[in-house]
Amino acid sequence: MTEVMSHFNYLVVVVLMMTGFYIVIAKSNLVKKVVGLNIFQVSVFLLYISMGKIFGGTAPILDDRFTVYSNPLPHVLILTAIVVGVATTALAGALIVRVHEAYGTIEEDEIHRQDGDA
Amino acid sequence: MEMVNDIIVWALLLTGSVFAIIGGIGILRLPDVYTRLHGAGITDTMGAGLILLGLAVHEGFTLITVKLFLIFAFLINTSPVSSHAVANAAHGAGVRPLLDDDLETDKATGSGDPA
């Protein structure tokens, strides 16, 4: 039980990751897949930031009142990752719009069926 | 003096949270869009406002209080406008408010629940 409580953050990260993963592989709607991918990304961010947290520390902004700071390196990594994530989402959205204009649908199996027939 | 300060802060924070919960229950339980907007409005003004006031009392007269009041000013400006925008959009989309005589007609014809 103490194992679970001391690693609670990481277990929730796994749950969220699997939820996002399930949405991406099981749902056939393209917009929903992109949202599922976003959930997956946020769970990974949570993993990194949880690893960097130190109990009793504070935000990594130098101040005379504090001596213990949380690790700033995961923050830098995740800042980059968030921005790359939005770039990916924007491009995915643009592709979905073009797919819809070409096929008339955004359900994956209908698209495959149209491709298979043509 | 510290005790009084702490008690005031606790009271404000708890009251604000209670209002937020009431607003949330309202959004779930009220029947149609226009009444649910009232519930959302409570969360934005009373809930957020009291919590911000509690935080401001806790901080005293520092820069942080000024920032909190700026946040409150921003909220006061935007949350009624967003309720207005939602109501306008709902009206434009053709959602009619659920009125008392609709309820009675429903009961008479037995078609049951108005939500």
Added chain:
Amino acid sequence: MIEAVNTLLLLFMCVTAFTIVRQNNLFAVVMLGSVFSLLSAGMFVMLDAVDVAFTEAAVGAGISTILMLGVLSLTKSRERVTFGTPTLPILLVLISGAVLVYSALGMPEFGSADAPIHQHVADRYIEQSGTEVGLPNIVTSVLASYRGFDTLGEVTVIFTAGIGVMLLLGLRRRTTERGAIEEPPAPGEGHMRHHLVLRVTAKLLIPFILLFALYVQFHGDFGPGGGFQAGVIFAAAFVLYALVFGIKNALTVVPEWVTRFLIAAGVLLYAGVGVASLFMGGNYLDYGVLAHEPTHGQHLGILLIEFGVGTTVAAVMITLFLSFARRARKKT
């Protein structure tokens, strides 16, 4: 008490994620995704990651939602209901989940100060960045100075995304499925022109949003903030203007050539600072040689590159929104 807030926020995030799985209405899915991003921003604050929380709130709960709503307005807004249980995905998810849980339990305890991650490099940055770079915000000094190459790559990624969306959605003339050249739909009269409350409030708010963006841009050295967040907030002001006053007015305020120029100018400024330090005798992106004293050089270099980052991010976000908005067909 802190653990309770932690636990509750994580629980809310899980509930939101599960609801997204089951929900069929895509509009609700996108809004729940925005709620999820906001909750994760709150979680990041609890984990002392203030810069990350700021960026996630601005980018995830702001711009990402607007872009997905733009996609929804151009496609369908309901998912087709499927029946039957997808056994293979559930099996895959359960197996991977079990493996991940097993490995997660082997990680060092959450919050412990002697985890391996804190041992080697982080201490050096925390101790030395005050004297070497001279900025209070360690994340900014690592992002912009110690790991400046990564940030250059990141700005290039945003630049590429902007160009990609422009290629996919942004051409003036487009062909229909039948191959005929169609006049582009006139950038619509903002259909909100008749809504006085929205117009007045937007006019009141936009200057303050722009001012706040400027504050965040230059205050990133001393607190949470920096180029990315500022760029996104700047773009949000323009998006608000475009939503309330119409695309045509928005294009008059910020014409296309301006955004195209700014997208490239930001990256050019960033790379140019690197080249300038080459000419001054240092390495590429070594800001110490830019001024008479290393820390002043660092400050100047970080100021310039953050400005470049902010410019590119703002211009790309505006371009993304306008590309989606102008793609809408005129309702016949």
